[in-house]
Amino acid sequence: AIIAENATWANATNGLLVGVQFSLKSVDIRNNTSVGNGQAGIVSQCEVVPVYSDQSFAVVNNIASHNGTYGIHWFYPNVTSTGCNDWFGNTVSDVFGRDASSGDVTLDPKFCSAASGDFHLPIGSPLLGHAGCGLVGALGVGCDTVVNPVPVRAFRIVSVGPNPGPGRIEIRFSVPAESGITVEVYDIQGRNVSSLARGMWPAGVHVIEWDGPRESGVFLVRYRYPGGEETKRIVRTG
Numbered sequence: 001a002i003i004a005e006n007a008t009w010a011n012a013t014n015g016l017l018v019g020v021q022f023s024l025k026s027v028d029i030r031n032n033t034s035v036g037n038g039q040a041g042i043v044s045q046c047e048v049v050p051v052y053s054d055q056s057f058a059v060v061n062n063i064a065s066h067n068g069t070y071g072i073h074w075f076y077p078n079v080t081s082t083g084c085n086d087w088f089g090n091t092v093s094d095v096f097g098r099d100a101s102s103g104d105v106t107l108d109p110k111f112c113s114a115a116s117g118d119f120h121l122p123i124g125s126p127l128l129g130h131a132g133c134g135l136v137g138a139l140g141v142g143c144d145t146v147v148n149p150v151p152v153r154a155f156r157i158v159s160v161g162p163n164p165g166p167g168r169i170e171i172r173f174s175v176p177a178e179s180g181i182t183v184e185v186y187d188i189q190g191r192n193v194s195s196l197a198r199g200m201w202p203a204g205v206h207v208i209e210w211d212g213p214r215e216s217g218v219f220l221v222r223y224r225y226p227g228g229e230e231t232k233r234i235v236r237t238g
Contacts (some may be wrong), residue, residue, distance in 0.1 A: 001020065001026070001027045001028065002030070003016070003018055003027075003028070003029045003030070003188075004027045004028065004029075004031050004032065004138075005031050005032065005034065005138045006032045006033075006138055007032070007033045007034075007035075007119055007138045007139060008032070008033070008034045008035075008037065008041075008129040009034075009035050009036055009037070009117055009119070010035075010036045010037065010117075011037045011038060012037075012038045012168070013037070013038050013039045014028075014037060014038075014039045014040045014041075014042075014043045014073075015034030015035070015037035015040070015041045015042060015064070015067065016032055016034050016041065016042045016043070016143065017042075017043040017045065018042070018044055018045065018046060019043075019044065019045035019046065019123075020045075020046050020047075025054070025055060025056075026055065026056045026057070026058070027046055027056075027057045027058070028056075028058045028060075029042070029044070029058065029059045029060075030058065030060050030061050030062065031061045031062065031135060031136075031137060031138055032062045032063070032137070032138050033062070033063045033064075033119050033137040033138040033139060034062070034063070034064045035063070035064070035065050035066055035067070035111070035114060035119060035202045036065075036066050036067065036114070037067045038067075039067065039068050039069045039070075039073075040064075040065040040067055040068075040069050040070040040071070040072065040073040040090075040096075041065070041070070041072060041090065042062060042064050042071070042072045042073070043072075043073045043075070044059065044061075044072065044073070044074050044075060044076070044079075044097075044203070045075045045076070046075075046076060046079075046225025047075075047076045055058075055080070056080045056081065057078070057079050057080050057081070058079070058080065058081040058082070059072070059079055059081070059082045059085065060081060060082060060083055060084050060085065061085065061133060061134065061135060061136050061137070062085045062086070062092075062136075062182045063085070063086045063088075063109055063119075063127070063136060063137035063138075064085075064086075064087055064088075064090065065086070065087070065088040065089045065090065065109060066088075066089045066090065066091075066109075066114070067090045067091065068090075068091050068092075068093055069090065069091060069092045069096075069157070070087075070090055070093055070094065070095065070096040071085075071087030071088070071092075071093075071094040071095060072085070072087060072095055072096070072097075073096050073097055074095075074096065074097030075097060076097075077097060077098035078215045079098075082103065082104065083101055083102075083103025083104060083133075084103060084104070084105075084124065084130070084133035084134075084136055085103075085104040085105070085136075086104070086105050086106070086107055086109060086127055086136055086137070087100070087104060087105075087106055087107055087237060088105075088106050088107055088109065089106075089108065091180050093202070094106055103131075105127075105130065105131075107126045107127060107130070108126070109121060109124070109126075109127050109136075109230065110122055110124060110125045110126055110136065110213075111125075112142050112143035113115045113143070118142065118143065119138070119139050120139045120140065120141060120142020120143055121136075121137065121139070121140065121142065122142070122143050123141065123206070123207060123208070125141075128141065128196070128197075128198070128208060128209075129194065129195075129196040129208055129209060129210060129211075132192075132193065132194040132195055133134075133172070133195070134195035134196075134198045135197075135198045135199050139140075140198075140199040140200065140201070141201060141206070142195070142202075149173075153176055154174065154176055155173075155174060155175060155176060155179075155223070155225040155226075155228065155230070156174050156223075156230060157171065157172070157173050157180070157183045157221065157230050157232050158171045158172035158173055158174055158205060159225050160172075160221055160232045160234055163232075163233075163234050163235060164235035164236070164237050165201065165235075165237060166208050166236065166237050167194070167211075167212070168210070168211050168212070168213050169209065169210045169212055169234060169236075170207060170208075170209055171183065171196065171207070171208050171209070171210060171221055172205060172206070172207050173205070173206055173208075173223050174204070174205045175201050175202065175203050175204060175205075175206065175225070176203060177203050178200060178201070178202050179200065179201065179225055179226050180200050180201075180225075180226065181197065181198075181199075181201055181223065181224060181225045181226075182195065182197060182222075182223075182224045183195075183196045183197040183198075183208060183221065183222070183223050183224075184196065184202040184221075184222050184224075185210060185219050185220065185221055185222075185234075186219065186220045186222060187217065187219055187220075188217070188218050189217055193213065193219060194210060194212075194231075196208045196210055199209060212236055213219070213236070215236075216236050216237050217235075217236055218233065218235055218236075219233075219234045219236065220232070220233055220234070221234060
């Protein structure tokens with residue numbers, strides 16, 4: 001069972017209620033956005049009934065904010081994987097029914113326009129590229145992403161900098177037409193270090209940032225797009 005990429009907003013009661021007697025092999029609640037509902041943003045009524053040795057129940061990469069009671073209400077506390085969720089600004093508490101996961105956050109997503117129901121993320125949202133989580137929420141980047149309105153004709157990494165240098169690194173890349181892309185960082189052993197962008201992005205030149213690891217070293221930014229990919233080398237100094 002996969003419950004993914006739903007946006008629920010301003011319902012009188014709960015935004016998203018998932019209730020199964022968990023005899024399924026897996027339940028995956030991922031990349032949902034639930035905002036401003038009268039009660040909880042997400043309700044988990046999933047009762048784990050052990051049937052398979054490798055059963056899994058994952059709740060990851062969701063946003064639930066400014067709901068009337070809780071960000072997420074756990075009726076049953078057992079879950080095999082939870083993390084990269086943003087429970088923020090909910091009236092009673094962000095998490096109820098079990099302890100908050102160390103992999104979850106309470107960050108203002110800074111939606112494009114919550115008042116008008118636009119729950120895309122602006123380029124300045126703290127959820128973009130947070131801790132290697134990749135896409136958080138249902139909708140991805142929307143407003144304020146185009147920094148150069150001149151039409152672009154090719155997928156490419158426009159710039160990476162400062163390079164070499166310490167601290168935060170700014171990555172600019174171009175998208176000639178709305179497309180599904182990924183931007184990820186790898187170390188020189190080929191291990192994925194961070195997923196910075198994923199999903200459908202509009203045409204234009206976009207900017208994302210990578211805080212990077214604390215240690216110095218050589219890393220690769222890999223930009224994948226329909227029909228190809230491009231890689232740039234980054235040297236991080238102490």
